[in-house]
Amino acid sequence: MQVSEARRFQQLRGHLSYLKLNDAAEALNRVLDQARTERMSLTAALERLLEIEVEATEARRLAARERFACLPEPWTLSDFDFAAQPGVDEKLIRDLATLRFLDDASNVLFVGPPGVGKTMLSVALGRAAVEAGNRVYFTTAADLAARCHKAALEGRWKTCMNFFAGPKLLIIDELGYLPLPEDGASALFQVINQRYLKSSTILTTNVGIADWATAFGDATVAAAMLDRLLHRAAVAGIDGPSYRLRGHQSQAETIRAGVNARVS
Structure with missing residues (x-):
């Protein structure tokens, strides 16, 4: 069972990386530990994992838009x-x-x-x-x-x-x-x-x-x-x-x- 679970964990990481969900792949171990400690449901754990990827994607897109904009100062x-x-x-x-x-x-x-x-x-x-x-x-x-x-x-x-x-x-x-x-x-x-x-x-x-x-x-x-x-x-x-x-x-x-x- 332990070997099977270990293989499944590696396969899951591989799937995330293949889909270029790299931030989710990096956070997978942390989210699984959090799910175990906090007794999170499968849905809650999956939502948290994808939330990390979405937040990272939005941050990259914002950074790209800021570079393209060439605004001369950080004024708001x-x-x-x-x-x-x-x-x-x-x-x-x-x-x-x-x-x-x-x-x-x-x-x-x-x-x-x-x-x-x-x-x-x-x-x-x-x-x-x-x-x-x-x-x-x-x-x-x-x-x-x-x-x-x-x-x-x-x-x-x-x-x-x-x-x-x-x-x-x-x-x-x-x-x-x-x-x-x-x-x-x-x-x-x-x-x-x-x-x-x-x-x-x-x-x-x-x-x-x-x-x-x-x-x-x-x-x-x-x-x-x-x-x-x-x-x-x-x-x-x-x-x-x-x-x-x-x-x-x-x-x-x-x-x-x-x-x-x-x-x-």
């Missing part, structure tokens, strides 16, 4: 200080954090001067989307334009467009901070057009919507891009103190207080 919405940035519509941001805007392929535009938290909010929404099981990709407008330009030169334009059309949520940061190359506005439009009514885009910019035609040098492309972005969109205009300057001021005050304390 809890990191954002709404009290210190009164220019942000907190009710709107909380609603966006439910990710309902992904269901109907709506877009989000964060518009405001540098340092007011546009990137932080977009990354926080992106992380929430990743954790909810969605494919997300983060890029700057300048990098997107450069990548599209290189793809066009190398004959990979369609592949590049398919890549940017793929994620459930595409975050395009810093539009307007750096001048786009000659065909940059056209490339950005084509990415937006590929995603139109199919998937969501978050875009951050320091250029007011009324100034896009002048800023991007092509009124026709700017109008067409805005038409698609704003068809289904939440626009969050942020006008408040700079997060970065506030941080520098706080640091300076701390240093000044320390110096004064030593002097006195």
Whole structure:
């Protein structure tokens, strides 16, 4: 009987490994000991074994989505200080954090001067989307334009467009901070057009919507891009103190207080 049970145990481990349920195979001995000690039913023990595999699989998939997303910081919405940035519509941001805007392929535009938290909010929404099981990709407008330009030169334009059309949520940061190359506005439009009514885009910019035609040098492309972005969109205009300057001021005050304390 002992030899038979030992063989059955090895066969079970082998079956789990063959099915690539490696975490369950590794946990098998521990779960069997737990089942014996706690007098678990066969169903409960099997459920616990498969739960371990499911949890490990979900952790791997989450890690893969995080690597693909290329989010620049580990920010979440809890990191954002709404009290210190009164220019942000907190009710709107909380609603966006439910990710309902992904269901109907709506877009989000964060518009405001540098340092007011546009990137932080977009990354926080992106992380929430990743954790909810969605494919997300983060890029700057300048990098997107450069990548599209290189793809066009190398004959990979369609592949590049398919890549940017793929994620459930595409975050395009810093539009307007750096001048786009000659065909940059056209490339950005084509990415937006590929995603139109199919998937969501978050875009951050320091250029007011009324100034896009002048800023991007092509009124026709700017109008067409805005038409698609704003068809289904939440626009969050942020006008408040700079997060970065506030941080520098706080640091300076701390240093000044320390110096004064030593002097006195």
